[in-house]
Each structure stands twice: as structure tokens, then as C-alpha cells.
Amino acid sequence: MIHKIIAVxxxxxxxxxxxxxxxxxxxxxxxxxxxIYRMNAEGKAVEHWDTLQARGNxxxxxxxxxxxxxxxxxxxxx
Numbered sequence: 001m002i003h004k005i006i007a008v009x010x011x012x013x014x015x016x017x018x019x020x021x022x023x024x025x026x027x028x029x030x031x032x033x034x035x036i037y038r039m040n041a042e043g044k045a046v047e048h049w050d051t052l053q054a055r056g057n058x059x060x061x062x063x064x065x066x067x068x069x070x071x072x073x074x075x076x077x078x
Contacts, residue, residue, distance in 0.1 A: 001030075012037045012045075017055070029055040 004015040014037075017030040031052050038047040 010038050010040075012039060018052075031055065 001017045001019065002014060003017065004013075006013045014035045016033045016035065018033055019030045020028050021031045032055050033050060033052045036049045037045040040046045
């Protein structure tokens, strides 16, 4: 699910929530992500970076995406 896309100059940022990326649980809260692209003059991505953060119940996710500490904010990511 796409929440925001921002383009400035050669860069594009996409704020996303990936549902069922690592699980097929129907109650999956998803993985929050940001994709950053640098585009060339033809409109093609020439560089890409991303970051992911688990949301909600993380007990069923792969250990490398499980946060060590619960979030301090209660207002969510989206």
C-alpha cells in the first residue's frame, strides 16, 4: 500500500506499507518501508536505497526484521 510519493529534482521517495511480505497471516500489520530512487534524464532509476521496519506483532517475522525494543510512540507510522 502506497502512502506517499515525493519527487524533488533527481530523487523520488516512496513511503509504503508492505502487507504479507514475510508472512501470510491475515492479521499482518505489515512492514513499513521507504524506497529512495535517483532518476536519470530519461526517467529511469539509476540508484536505489530502501529501509524496512516491522509494524505490530513481530513475533512471526524473520529475526533480522524484529525490533529489539518496542516503539516509544503510540501514534503509529501511517
